[in-house]
Amino acid sequence: MTEPVAIKLTQCGKTWPDGTRALHPLDLEVSGGEILALLGPSGCGKTTLLRIICGLEQADAGARVCFGHEDVTAQTPEARGVGVVFQSYALFPNMTALQNVAYGLRVRKIPAAQREQRARDMLRLVRLEEFAERRIDQLSGGQRQRVALARALAIEPRVLLLDEPLTALDAKLREHLRVELAQMLRGLHITTIIVTHDQDEAMILGDRIAVMSEGNLEQIGTAESLYRAPATDFVGDFLGTLCRVRARLSGSVLAPGSESITFRPHECVLSQPGSQGHTATILARFFLGSSVRYEIGLEDGQRFSALAPPDSRYTTGDLVSISLAHH
Amino acid sequence: MNHSRIDTRIGTAITLAVAAFLIGPVILSVLAGLTKNYFVGLSSGLTLRWIGEVWALYAETIWRSFAVALATLAICVVTGVPMAWVLTLHRGRLARAMEELLTLPVAVPGLASALALIVSWGTVSGLRGSIWFIVIGHVLFTLPFMVRAAGASMTHADLTTLNEAAATLGAGRIARFLHIVVPNAMPGIVTGALTVLTLSIGEFNLTWLLHTPLTKTLPVGLADAYASARLEIASAYTLVFLLMLIPLLVGLQWLAARGDRRAPLPVNQKPRP
Amino acid sequence: MARRGWLWFAAPAAVLFIAFWLLPMVGLAIIGAESRNGQSAYLTVLGSEQYWMSLLNTVVLSLAATLATLLLALPVGRFLAWHPRFPGRRVLMSMLTFPLAFPGVVVGFLVILLSGRQGLIANLTQWLPDGPLVFAYGMGGLFLGYLYFSLPRCIGVISAAAEHIDPALLEAARTLGAGAWRRFIDVELPALTPALIGAGAMSFATSMGAFGTAFTLATQIDVLPITIYNEFTNYANIPVAAALSIVLGLVTWAVLYVAHSLAGGGGGAGA
Numbered sequence: 001m002t003e004p005v006a007i008k009l010t011q012c013g014k015t016w017p018d019g020t021r022a023l024h025p026l027d028l029e030v031s032g033g034e035i036l037a038l039l040g041p042s043g044c045g046k047t048t049l050l051r052i053i054c055g056l057e058q059a060d061a062g063a064r065v066c067f068g069h070e071d072v073t074a075q076t077p078e079a080r081g082v083g084v085v086f087q088s089y090a091l092f093p094n095m096t097a098l099q100n101v102a103y104g105l106r107v108r109k110i111p112a113a114q115r116e117q118r119a120r121d122m123l124r125l126v127r128l129e130e131f132a133e134r135r136i137d138q139l140s141g142g143q144r145q146r147v148a149l150a151r152a153l154a155i156e157p158r159v160l161l162l163d164e165p166l167t168a169l170d171a172k173l174r175e176h177l178r179v180e181l182a183q184m185l186r187g188l189h190i191t192t193i194i195v196t197h198d199q200d201e202a203m204i205l206g207d208r209i210a211v212m213s214e215g216n217l218e219q220i221g222t223a224e225s226l227y228r229a230p231a232t233d234f235v236g237d238f239l240g241t242l243c244r245v246r247a248r249l250s251g252s253v254l255a256p257g258s259e260s261i262t263f264r265p266h267e268c269v270l271s272q273p274g275s276q277g278h279t280a281t282i283l284a285r286f287f288l289g290s291s292v293r294y295e296i297g298l299e300d301g302q303r304f305s306a307l308a309p310p311d312s313r314y315t316t317g318d319l320v321s322i323s324l325a326h327h
Numbered sequence: 328m329n330h331s332r333i334d335t336r337i338g339t340a341i342t343l344a345v346a347a348f349l350i351g352p353v354i355l356s357v358l359a360g361l362t363k364n365y366f367v368g369l370s371s372g373l374t375l376r377w378i379g380e381v382w383a384l385y386a387e388t389i390w391r392s393f394a395v396a397l398a399t400l401a402i403c404v405v406t407g408v409p410m411a412w413v414l415t416l417h418r419g420r421l422a423r424a425m426e427e428l429l430t431l432p433v434a435v436p437g438l439a440s441a442l443a444l445i446v447s448w449g450t451v452s453g454l455r456g457s458i459w460f461i462v463i464g465h466v467l468f469t470l471p472f473m474v475r476a477a478g479a480s481m482t483h484a485d486l487t488t489l490n491e492a493a494a495t496l497g498a499g500r501i502a503r504f505l506h507i508v509v510p511n512a513m514p515g516i517v518t519g520a521l522t523v524l525t526l527s528i529g530e531f532n533l534t535w536l537l538h539t540p541l542t543k544t545l546p547v548g549l550a551d552a553y554a555s556a557r558l559e560i561a562s563a564y565t566l567v568f569l570l571m572l573i574p575l576l577v578g579l580q581w582l583a584a585r586g587d588r589r590a591p592l593p594v595n596q597k598p599r600p
Numbered sequence: 601m602a603r604r605g606w607l608w609f610a611a612p613a614a615v616l617f618i619a620f621w622l623l624p625m626v627g628l629a630i631i632g633a634e635s636r637n638g639q640s641a642y643l644t645v646l647g648s649e650q651y652w653m654s655l656l657n658t659v660v661l662s663l664a665a666t667l668a669t670l671l672l673a674l675p676v677g678r679f680l681a682w683h684p685r686f687p688g689r690r691v692l693m694s695m696l697t698f699p700l701a702f703p704g705v706v707v708g709f710l711v712i713l714l715s716g717r718q719g720l721i722a723n724l725t726q727w728l729p730d731g732p733l734v735f736a737y738g739m740g741g742l743f744l745g746y747l748y749f750s751l752p753r754c755i756g757v758i759s760a761a762a763e764h765i766d767p768a769l770l771e772a773a774r775t776l777g778a779g780a781w782r783r784f785i786d787v788e789l790p791a792l793t794p795a796l797i798g799a800g801a802m803s804f805a806t807s808m809g810a811f812g813t814a815f816t817l818a819t820q821i822d823v824l825p826i827t828i829y830n831e832f833t834n835y836a837n838i839p840v841a842a843a844l845s846i847v848l849g850l851v852t853w854a855v856l857y858v859a860h861s862l863a864g865g866g867g868g869a870g871a
Contacts, residue, residue, distance in 0.1 A: 056491055077494040090492035093484065094510035103506070104496035155496060331780035338679030342692070345676050345751060350695045352710035352748075355720060359713065366718070406616055409609035416606055429613070432621050434856040436809030438825055439845035442832060443624035446631060446842070467621050470613065500605060529703040531812040536832075546812075550705050553816050558718060565706060572701050580694070 004032035004191050005068040005158045007053065012063040013215075014048050022048040023215045025063070032068075035185055035192040037206030039199060039238065045215040046195045047087075050161050053193065054082040067158055080159075083152030083190075087164040089144045091136045097123065097147045098132040104155035122150040126184075141169050142177060149181075153188070160185075160192040166201060178204050199239050203227075211235045233262070241265055243304040253277035254322040256300070263324050268306035270294070270320045282318045296322065353569070360563035377563035384556075385564060388548035389571075395458060395544055396527040399465040403523050406466075407473035408516060412508050414474065415481040416490070430471040437532025440467060445536065456539050464533040469526045473519035480515025481508065518582050525575045529568075545571075625849075632843035641839035642847075651827065651844065658823040661739060662807035665746030666800050669754050672747075673799065674792070677758030684763075700752045704745070704812025711745045711817060712736045737818040745813040750803035757802070761795030762788075794862045801859030805852040824848050 006029065013025035023045045030036045038046040051057040053065060055077035065073045072080055091100050098119050105115035123129045126146035131139060139147065145165060152160060165181065166174045182205045185192055194205050202209045203223040210220040211234070219231040223239070230236030233244075243265060248257020252269075255277040273279045283303065284295040292312045297303050306322070314320060360378065364371040410429075414422050432440050444464060449455045486508055493503045509516070531546040538547050545568055552561040633640045645651050676696070683689070699707070715721045715736040722732035735741055765788060773783045811825040820826075824844065832841035 054495055056494070077491070078497050078499060080495075081497070082495060084492065084495040086488060086492055088485070088488060090485075090488045092489060092493075092507055092511070094507075094513075103493070103498070107493075107496060107498040107502055151496070334780055334784075335679070335682075338675045338682070341672060341675040342679045345672055345755075346692060346695045349699050349748065349751060351720075352714050353698070355713045356710060402616075406613040410613035413606050413610040425610075425614075428622075429617060431625075431853065434805070434853045435625075435849035436811065436825060436845070436852060438809070438811050438828055439628070439849040440621060440625070442828075442841060442845050443628040444620060446838065447624035447627045448620070463616075463620050466616065470617070474613070500609075504609070525701050529701055529706075531703040531705050532809075535812070535815070536829075546703050546705055549709070550812070550816060553705065553709050553712070561709065562713075565709060568706065576698065576701055 004189050006030060006032045007159060007191055007193070008064075008066040009049075009053070010064040010066075012049070012052055012059040012065065014045070014052065014057060014059055021215050023052075023059075025060070026217045028210065028217065028220075030191055030193065032191055033189045035194065035205060035207045037202035037209045038193060038195045038212060039197070039202040039206075039209050040212035041197055041238075043214075044212040046212050047163060049212075050163055050193060050195050053159065054084050054161050055080045081155065081157050083155060083157030083160045085145075085148045085152050085160075085162040085165055087167060089148040089168075091144055091147055091151070093136050096133050096135055097128065097139065100136070100147055101151045101154050104151065108155070119150075119154060122154045123147075125153070126150045142173050145169065145177070153190075157190065160188075160190045162192070162194045164195055164197070167196070167198070174201075181205060203239070209239075211238055213238075236262065241305065243306075245298070245302050245304055246300075247278065247298075247302075249324065250276060252323040252325070254280075254298075254324065261324075265293070265305045266291070266307040267325045268296075268308070269323045269325055270306065270308060270312065270314060271323065273319045273321045277321050277323075279319050280322050282314050282316055282320060285314065285316055296320075356562045356565050357569070358562075359559055360566040362559065365558050365562075377559045378567065380560055381563045381567055384560075385545075385548045385552070388543045388545045389567065391458065391543065392528050392545035392571075395462055395465060396524045398459075398462045399469055399527045400520055400523050402462070402466045403470050403473040404516065404520065407470050407519070408477050408509065408512070409504070410470075411474045411477035411481060411512070411515075412486075412504065415478050415486065426471075426474070429474060432467040433471055437464075437468065437530075438536065440464065441533045441536035456541060458542050461534055461537050461542055461544065464537050465527045465530055468530060468533060469523040472522045472526065473516075476519030476522060477512050477515040480512040480518075483515075484511045486511055514582065514586060518579065518586075521575050521579045521582070525572060525579070528571055528575075628842045629846050631839055632846050634839040634842075641843035645840060645843045645847065654822050654824050654827045655847075657739070658808055658825075661743060661823065662746065662804050665743050665750060665807055666803045668743075669747055669750040669803050670796055670800050673751060673754035673758050674796070676751075676755050678762050678788070680755070680759040681762030681765075696755055697752050699748060700756075702749065704749070704810050704814075705816045707745050707748050708741075708813045708816025710748065711741045711813075715741055715744060738821060741817045742814055742821055742823065745817065746803070746807040746810065749810075749813070750807065753806075754799040754803055757795050757799040758792065761792050765791045798859045798862035801855045801862070805855040805859065808855070809848060809852045 008030075009026070009028040011025040011027065012023065013021070014023040015021050026049075028049075038049060040046045048057060052059045052063075055072070055075060059065070059073070063073065064071060067080075091097075092103065095103065098116070101122050102115045102119035105118060110118075120129060120132060123132055126149055128143060128146050128150070131143060131147075136144065136147075145168070149162075149165075166177060169177065178201060185205065194202075196202050196205070206223070208221060209223055209226055211218040211226065213234050219226060219235045226235060227239050230239065230242070233242065236242040241264065242262055244260060244262045245254070246258055247261050248255045248259055249261060253274070253276065254261070278298050280299075281297045282294050283297045286293045287310070289310070291310055292308045294306045294308060294312075294314065295303060296306050308314075358369065359365050361373050361375070362369060362371060363374045363376070414426055441464060444460070445455075448460070448463075454460055489507050489511065490503055493507050498506065529546060530544075531550070534544050534547055535550065538544065543551075549561075549564055549568060552564045556564075632642050680693075702710075713719055715734065717732075717734050717736075719734070719736060722734050725733040736744075769787050769791075770783055773787050778786065809825060810823075811829065814821050814823050814826050815829070825848070828841050828844045828848065831837040831844065
């Protein structure tokens with residue numbers, strides 16, 4: 001494998017012919033061998049950004065896309081050598097799994113014996129070597145995803161792009177494959193960008209996360225730094241849930257006041273009502289298996305959620321006092 | 328049951344009457360072509376004599392119709408399938424206008440198209456008396472059917488995404504067209520092919536004006552037979568024509584049924600968000 | 601991704617179309633403007649009573665045949681839609697759609713077999729005082745012919761539309777007290793109207809341009825396609841033939857455009 005290449009985007013924006021802005025001009029740098037997760041709701045521009053990187057879309061004038069020292073802004077997708085795993089996998093139905101994986105090598109005029117060998121190696125990497133002769137409609141969703149990955153890797157890309165790789169799979173499978181995929185990608189040492197709208201996926205798969213909203217880059221950093229120190233309320237609310245109340249902190253106890261206090265539901269500690277601070281009411285209790293969720297109502301009508309350990313035994317109607325850990 | 332019994336009874340009666348009206352004359356024609364003497368009726372016995380005479384008189388027209396149909400098909404495939412692909416990729420107003428334009432030779436009476444062709448190209452030596460003159464007319468009339476059928480298949484198979492995937496793997500345009508587009512549009516291409524063959528074999532309006540005594544096709548021969556030959560021969564000739572059509576029509580019906588039975592979602596369906 | 605690079609793929613078809621249809625059609629239109637007797641053929645055509653009669657005949661006959669077709673196709677289409685499964689349905693469908701592939705000449709011949717001098721109807725009506733009933737060789741036969749090739753097309757369109765009517769709508773009407781007739785008028789007919797208009801327009805346009813059928817029945821029937829043919833072949837009056845063709849072409853194209861927007865595609869042999 002060659003030296004992993006860094007990606008540098010300068011002032012990449014995208015405006016559609018009808019005038020709508022898909023992306024505001026943004027700068028982005030991804031180090032060689034790093035895995036970056038582009039996280040955001042649908043319509044935030046993350047897929048557009050991905051398509052600009054692989055050349056399927058052209059950014060507005062003034063933008064630059066560089067792979068290492070090479071300016072690839074004007075290069076066609078055929079020439080860029082970017083491996084892409086599409087959201088719908090885009091496997092060719094008229095070819096077997098093996099032929100799909102070997103296709104990139106076929107167009108590079110690699111001799112048949114060599115490319116079959118390499119295609120089989122790739123299928124072995126994704127643990128699908130027995131399915132080499134299967135046609136695409138005979139494969140399950142998870143298997144297709146792996147074939148798509150093998151196909152993208154077969155061409156030894158300098159950059160790997162994955163567009164919502166796990167979204168098409170059902171929840172249990174997704175959970176299982178997430179960790180597998182993370183480990184596999186880390187072992188490959190290819191500069192990788194993953195687009196997703198699922199925060200768990202972003203946190204597990206990405207070395208760093210870039211949160212996007214409405215064509216803008218909101219914040220970029222490790223999962224932990226984004227979670228603990230969200231730059232904007234949008235980021236805070238997108239990674240995990242953010243509760244916001246008008247109150248005051250006396251010590252770590254929530255008391256009546258008019259400041260804006262934000263915290264995570266699991267940072268709430270419930271205790272017997274005391275003399276100072278809010279006396280809150282438990283409005284509802286939901287047992288979730290690994291935790292208990294309470295709907296809390298303050299005397300002034302404000303409401304928020306709190307997450308407690310599974311052995312928490314308060315019930316609807318109980319009065320409690322709320323304090324916040326880590327604050 | 329949402330429908331009254333009277334409704335069903337009337338519906339059944341009219342349906343059977345219409346079916347009789349449509350098929351009755353066909354059966355009549357088939358019988359006339361096989362009966363020894365039409366005036367006497369079936370009691371005169373069945374014979375293949377008329378079909379034999381048809382073959383002796385009109386075999387050439389039958390071969391020629393086949394040849395014209397195949398030539399028309401070849402040209403339609405080579406020009407129509409790439410055109411269908413371009414129209415699938417481009418979804419703008421210009422593409423839609425081109426599609427409408429291509430169907431004009433079908434919307435406008437064949438008479439007019441033939442007249443235009445004769446007036447513009449009829450003076451080119453060698454072309455007017457050649458079978459290619461007829462082939463051109465047939466191509467103009469059948470091309471939109473090939474384009475439409477192939478295009479429907481291309482859209483259904485989500486070929487735009489597959490095209491992008493192949494591009495990221497490094498394939499150039501011609502490679503993508505031959506490896507990805509054509510194989511995956513096969514159902515539509517085959518349907519289009521059968522349609523083109525059926526329409527070409529039966530084409531009359533254009534061909535009557537474009538033909539010369541040396542380039543008669545089957546329908547042209549039929550018109551001659553209807554005007555001058557015995558009823559039995561004309562019927563037998565019609566029978567031969569119908570026999571040529573049946574395998575094509577059965578093939579088209581079979582393809583249509585197969586298309587319905589297959590999974591309605593293409594292999595690469597985008598998941599719901 | 602550069603879409604423009606693909607445009608070359610459309611070139612062969614485009615060149616074929618432009619060279620052999622578009623430009624010749626324009627040429628034809630220009631010839632129609634040529635003058636023979638001191639005025640452009642278009643004016644001659646529009647000013648002559650003879651051609652207007654031809655046009656009128658064609659329009660009236662096509663209209664009558666279209667209405668008759670719709671009147672028959674509606675119950676058949678509904679019947680097929682309400683009975684999606686019964687023994688022999690496949691055979692019935694084949695019988696109803698087989699004629700779609702017939703060219704106009706064959707339809708003409710079948711009309712003669714039915715109503716010509718030696719036809720079925722003639723044989724059945726031998727005993728009539730005025731002699732057997734024969735009407736194939738005139739407007740009557742042409743009417744039958746138009747009916748013959750329009751029915752399969754219309755039945756197909758109407759039954760497809762009828763299948764798409766949500767049964768829940770009819771059930772709702774029932775629970776609200778609507779009887780069978782009311783349900784037909786208030787729920788079914790409005791839902792089927794676009795299909796009816798589309799199918800009707802298609803039949804009308806095809807009948808207007810039908811040549812083969814009229815040609816087989818008799819070359820003296822006074823409908824526009826026959827007139828055009830006569831002008832061209834017998835009188836070598838190319839400008840008038842051209843002018844009439846352009847007028848006919850414009851009318852059929854316009855009517856089909858309306859049909860297409862209302863009922864969607866649908867093919868078949870020319871008539």
